[in-house]
Amino acid sequence: MKTLSCFAAALMLLAAPVAASAEYLQTKTNFTERASESAETLVVLVPSDTQELSLANWSNETAAQVNRAMQVREFDGSAKQQLEIIAPVGLPVERLVLMGVGSAAELPRVDAEEMGAALANHVNGTKAGMIQVDTRLITDATENSRVTAAMAHGVDLRNYRFDRFKSEPEPRPSQVFEWLVADANTAEAHYATKRSLADGVFLARELVNLPGSTGYPAAFAEMAREALEPLGIEVTILGPEQILELGMGSLYGVSQGSQHKAHLLVAHWKGSDDQPIALVGKGNTFDTGGYNLKTSSASIRAMTTDKAGAAAVIGAVAALAAEQAPINVVAVAPLSHNLISGEAQLPGDVVTTGSGSTIEVANTDAEGRLILADGIWYAREHFNPRVIADIATLTGAKVGALGTDYSAIFSEQDDIIRTLRQAGENTNELVWQLPLGPYANIVSSDIADLRNTGSPGAQAGARLLQHFAGDTPWVHIDMAGNARVQSATGIHPQGATGYGVRLLTEWVKIYAAE
Known part of the structure; x- marks a missing residue:
């Protein structure tokens, strides 16, 4: 067993996990x-x-x-x-x-x-x-x-x-x-379903609101486990050693400069024996940008929201399980902590993913697609899902294109686009399809199989992720800008919105019934 240095032990003490609490409301x-x-x-x-x-x-x-x-x-x-x-x-x-x-x-x-x-x-x-x-x-x-x-x-x-x-x-x-x-x-029966959904939203808000030194990968995973297991959800947490053993170097590399290494959280609600629906959410628990450092104080302070995709998929599975929905659904949340140190990933590094494909890290601040690549591969390899939906606060380009009233969605499957639009309208978490092509070569690399940057930016992220879905029907949801509100508005108090929980919960129900 390795002995921690006094400095490392102090850091871990300062960043001790926060216990989960289901007492979200007093009304x-x-x-x-x-x-x-x-x-x-x-x-x-x-x-x-x-x-x-x-x-x-x-x-x-x-x-x-x-x-x-x-x-x-x-x-x-x-x-x-x-x-x-x-x-x-x-x-x-x-x-x-x-x-x-x-x-x-x-x-x-x-x-x-x-x-x-x-x-x-x-x-x-x-x-x-x-x-x-x-x-x-x-x-x-x-x-x-x-x-x-x-x-x-x-x-x-x-x-x-x-x-x-x-x-x-x-x-x-x-x-x-x-x-x-x-x-x-x-009325009570209708409300019970809504309360299950609300609790899923609240869980996501709690996770997103956690500061970076409190909601780090291991703490995020443990807090989620405490909330999910009482609902009958099977939870698996892979630590950094297991991630390396499985060859998921793309996920591992983003956190290698932090004392809080990468984790992978898997939450499986087996409400039926059907082929599962897989939800994969980006869980970068804090994002400095790495050596491509974020230089705006306002921007970097908001990076607690970079785990909102992971929070959304966890909250959606929690809502479906609490409702006892007869649906087989699995959430996969790759969790990272993108910091700078002498061991941190460098621009120009090449990582090997679980699938065996290699990625040139042209920009360490384009880390979300790196962890999602291994998350999508893991979902496909270990669960053989009928469909994969990934969700992430991925690109500023999405905000420039659509603002915060819509999420951008990318897919080549018409049935996925149609059902997601319906789910968005039903929940007011609206989606708008952006094209995947003709951008076939925007993530090509001279030194590796793929490169983690390209232009247009939102399409580059989607194109890279599509590679790891393989032949499985797939959709990418870019929810950048939707994870937080500066002041209370509508159904949202100030802070994390829990965006994506209502959208995904509704979509899973609609898609499962197709």
């Missing part, structure tokens, strides 16, 4: 068919075909005040309209909030989720401890349950907080939301 969600009388805020969901608003227990004075306020504010129940009445006449609540839902049958899931997030943001600015949401004006029981569960999901997504490093964290939102619904059992 409570209840579904009932009978109203209680203890709410401080009453929210009423109002369809667009409502002529005059009056609930069963309202007096004439209450109805008159509410309808007059609706008239003055031109509130007609259109989707996402909101009207607040303070101290409503004849009601034992401090606030009455009307929220328009338009035609419930035509209200997209993502709009209902955004409405839930807007409601959470609104009540978080008040002192209300209990919020009653009366949804019964949506008379169709199926639509009532669907819209209610989606709104409750939006509340949850907005109310997540990452505060594990604050000595005195601000109080988290801790309201009780009582949803007065047409069918409590059906």
Whole structure:
């Protein structure tokens, strides 16, 4: 056994793993068919075909005040309209909030989720401890349950907080939301699926938010294992020695300059005996750029998000397992730590991948494709999947082409493109196809089989990764710029978004049913 130097031991102590925690929320969600009388805020969901608003227990004075306020504010129940009445006449609540839902049958899931997030943001600015949401004006029981569960999901997504490093964290939102619904059992069943999805998003946010010296490869893998194994997911963690034994020099090389060497995390949910769907996520737990050093302080500080692809695939498998989805899906997360030292990889080095192909490292800051190359090969070699989807914060070129409203996707399989577009529209994690060709030679090298740079940049990354998918149907998702928001917006609090969990979870379900 090797003895650690005092300096190395101190570094490991400073970077000790952070324990996982499933206590993501302090808000409570209840579904009932009978109203209680203890709410401080009453929210009423109002369809667009409502002529005059009056609930069963309202007096004439209450109805008159509410309808007059609706008239003055031109509130007609259109989707996402909101009207607040303070101290409503004849009601034992401090606030009455009307929220328009338009035609419930035509209200997209993502709009209902955004409405839930807007409601959470609104009540978080008040002192209300209990919020009653009366949804019964949506008379169709199926639509009532669907819209209610989606709104409750939006509340949850907005109310997540990452505060594990604050000595005195601000109080988290801790309201009780009582949803007065047409069918409590059906609404609860819809919500249970959404809560499984939310927990997958929260796990991804936790992993992405971890600082570089805390969420290093071994710590990331262990935190994921603690969250995944209780769900019945088979977890395998390969350390640096095993990575070298398997010949994955492309993955190993990115971390060779760090005290935190490369790991490979595999999470397998065998919900069926079908051929598996493989999700491969880039897990560069911190990226200095290596000897092609990032020189912008703002850019390098944001590099905790370079593990967002790995977090997305782990969160998606967690969500599917928590839901007990009858799908065979495996997540493969190559994990690295791209630092500079006397042992770090140099520009111009050549690495040998698990497949035997060699790559010239023309730029040490194009490291994501290096670790993904071995991750994709491992998934193909060890699981024989029916399809491989890789996801990564890969290129600035993607941000220049599409901004942050879309991810870029690259594939030659029409069915994959079609189903991913559908999943993106269903979750508002939108995708846009960019061409793979004619760029056949943009990653060719004079001294190796391949080169890790080329132009156009986004296509160069995709072209290199395609090589390692071989004959397996494959898609590359470049989610650069989507992993973090600077300030709270919509369903996202400030910080990591958990982007990709909702997209991949939805896509796996759609693709598995094809």
